[in-house]
Amino acid sequence: MISNKAKYAFRALLAIASQPEGEALTSAEIARTHSIPHKFLEQILLDLKKAGILDSRRGKSGGYVMLRPADTVSFGEVLRLFEGPLAPLPCLSRNAYRRCEDCVSEAACEIRREFGRAYDASRQVLDSRTLADALHNNPYGVEPGHEVRRAG
Amino acid sequence: MISNKAKYAFRALLAIASQPEGEALTSAEIARTHSIPHKFLEQILLDLKKAGILDSRRGKSGGYVMLRPADTVSFGEVLRLFEGPLAPLPCLSRNAYRRCEDCVSEAACEIRREFGRAYDASRQVLDSRTLADALHNNPYGVEPGHEVRRAG
DNA sequence: CATAATGTCTATCTAACTGGTAGGGATAAG
DNA sequence: CTTATCCCTACCAGTTAGATAGACATTATG
Numbered sequence: 001m002i003s004n005k006a007k008y009a010f011r012a013l014l015a016i017a018s019q020p021e022g023e024a025l026t027s028a029e030i031a032r033t034h035s036i037p038h039k040f041l042e043q044i045l046l047d048l049k050k051a052g053i054l055d056s057r058r059g060k061s062g063g064y065v066m067l068r069p070a071d072t073v074s075f076g077e078v079l080r081l082f083e084g085p086l087a088p089l090p091c092l093s094r095n096a097y098r099r100c101e102d103c104v105s106e107a108a109c110e111i112r113r114e115f116g117r118a119y120d121a122s123r124q125v126l127d128s129r130t131l132a133d134a135l136h137n138n139p140y141g142v143e144p145g146h147e148v149r150r151a152g
Numbered sequence: 153m154i155s156n157k158a159k160y161a162f163r164a165l166l167a168i169a170s171q172p173e174g175e176a177l178t179s180a181e182i183a184r185t186h187s188i189p190h191k192f193l194e195q196i197l198l199d200l201k202k203a204g205i206l207d208s209r210r211g212k213s214g215g216y217v218m219l220r221p222a223d224t225v226s227f228g229e230v231l232r233l234f235e236g237p238l239a240p241l242p243c244l245s246r247n248a249y250r251r252c253e254d255c256v257s258e259a260a261c262e263i264r265r266e267f268g269r270a271y272d273a274s275r276q277v278l279d280s281r282t283l284a285d286a287l288h289n290n291p292y293g294v295e296p297g298h299e300v301r302r303a304g
Numbered sequence: 305c306a307t308a309a310t311g312t313c314t315a316t317c318t319a320a321c322t323g324g325t326a327g328g329g330a331t332a333a334g
Numbered sequence: 335c336t337t338a339t340c341c342c343t344a345c346c347a348g349t350t351a352g353a354t355a356g357a358c359a360t361t362a363t364g
Contacts (some may be wrong), residue, residue, distance in 0.1 A: 001236075001237065001239065001240060001241065001242065002240050002241065002267075003321095003322070003323085004322080004323065004324090005322080005323075005324095007241070007252075007263065010263045011263070014262055014263070026338085026339070026340090027339080027340075028338090028339080034254065035253065035254040037323085037324065037325085039324080039325065039326075040323070040324055040325085042340075042341080042342095043324095043342095045340085046340080046341065046342080049340090049341095056339095056340060056341090057332085057339085057340085058330075058331045058332060058338095058339060058340045058341080059330090059331050059332025059333060059337095059338070059339055059340080060331095060332060060333040060334070060337065060338045060339060061332085061333065061334095061338085061339080062331085062332075062333090062338075062339045062340060063339080063340085064340090075266055075267075075270070084153075085153065087153065088153060088154050089153065089154065089159070090153065100159075101187065102186065102187040110166055110286035110287060110289075111159065111162045111163070111166070111286070113286065113289070114227055114277070114281050114285070114286050115154075115227075117277045117281070117292055118227070118274045118277040118278050119274075121273035121274050121276065121277050122270045122271075122273050122274040124273065125266070125269045125270040125273050126266075126270050129266050129269070133266070134262035134263070134265065134266050135262060137262075137265070140269055155350095155351065155352085156351075156352065156353090157351080157352075157353095178309090178310070178311090179310085179311075180309090180310080189352085189353065189354080191353075191354060191355075192352070192353055192354080194311075194312080195313095195353090197311085198311080198312065198313080201311090201312095208310095208311060208312090209310085209311080209360095209361085210309095210310060210311045210312080210359075210360045210361060211308095211309070211310055211311080211359090211360045211361020211362060212307095212308070212309045212310060212360095212361055212362040212363070213309085213310080213361080213362060213363095214309075214310045214311060214360085214361070214362090215310080215311085216311090305364100306363100306364090307362100307363090307364085308361100308362090308363090308364105309360100309361085309362085309363105310359100310360080310361080310362100311358105311359080311360075311361100312357100312358075312359070312360095313356105313357085313358080313359095314355100314356090314357090314358105315354105315355085315356090315357105316353105316354080316355080316356105317352100317353085317354075317355100318351100318352090318353090318354105319350100319351085319352090320349100320350085320351080320352105321348105321349080321350075321351090322347100322348085322349075322350090323346105323347095323348090323349100324345105324346085324347090324348105325344100325345080325346080325347105326343100326344085326345080326346100327342105327343090327344090327345105328341100328342085328343090328344105329340105329341075329342075329343105330339100330340080330341070330342095331338100331339080331340080331341095332337100332338090332339080332340100333336100333337090333338085333339100334335100334336090334337090
């Protein structure tokens with residue numbers, strides 16, 4: 001199960017990304033319309049800003065807007081931001097690679113091999129599908145080469 | 153990342169499943185050869201026994217053997233035993249279904265839709281691959297209908 | 305029967321994490 | 335100057351992870 005924090009982040013991002021270009025949403029508005037604890041949401045939006053996904057305006061008539069276009073923000077990227085590495089084993093993570101303490105051979109490890117298959121399958125979805133795909137309900141797995149579109 | 157408990161369980165199961173028919177492995181042997189804390193492993197093996205996957209013999213020359221054949225025990229089943237539901241969202245879990253607190257429509261939920269795709273992909277691997285597949289390094293995705301072999 | 309080696313069960317402990325809450329401070333509009 | 339907003343940090347209660355400990359039950363063997 002993903003954390004509430006991550007789930008809130010997706011709700012907020014989808015709300016912000018579906019605003020008309022340039023129109024900001026305040027944390028209070030998002031919190032109210034999506035039943036998210038306000039101060040908790042503020043932390044989340046701040047994280048998204050620090051990650052370069054959102055931009056913010058302070059003061060009266062402030063709020064949040066997308067900094068990067070919604071079709072460049074993948075589900076995997078957001079999830080990693082709040083959950084850390086998505087790999088089921090440390091030895092399968094690209095960014096947070098760590099060998100298992102008592103590993104003899106990664107190539108021969110059955111657990112690594114099988115979980116690698118599961119991870120590949122999951123990653124192919126999460127790292128290719130973007131906020132824009134979700135909002136437009138874009139079909140999945142139709143166009144060839146969809147695995148690596150704008151969202152890296 | 154999966155828990156150490158689950159990882160230890162897979163190590164132990166693969167060790168037991170690769171023993172010659174009828175030959176038991178003791179918790180102490182497994183703990184030593186795989187660098188697993190002995191008492192911790194005992195709890196794990198007990199869980200696997202209670203789940204009907206392993207059988208045990210007590211007393212001198214005791215130990216653990218497979219109760220069900222290795223080609224009927226899927227990775228998903230073992231993982232669920234130690235990690236609980238694998239679904240990324242409660243509303244995607246078959247066994248532990250729960251609607252999101254403030255859900256308006258599951259059919260319209262973009263988050264549910266996208267995570268459903270990721271979960272499907274991952275589940276297709278985990279619920280089809282068995283301990284025997286892992287031990288024999290059986291190829292994956294070759295034979296049609298492999299999704300539902302002996303392991304349900 | 306005694307002993308030693310095993311599995312079985314339950315309790316306990318510490319550190320980290322989850323899911324918040326709280327209270328300011330900085331900034332900008334009007 | 336007031337008010338609404340974002341920004342930042344600290345804190346807290348409950349749960350979970352990852353064990354550790356100790357006693358009890360069962361069985362093979364001498």
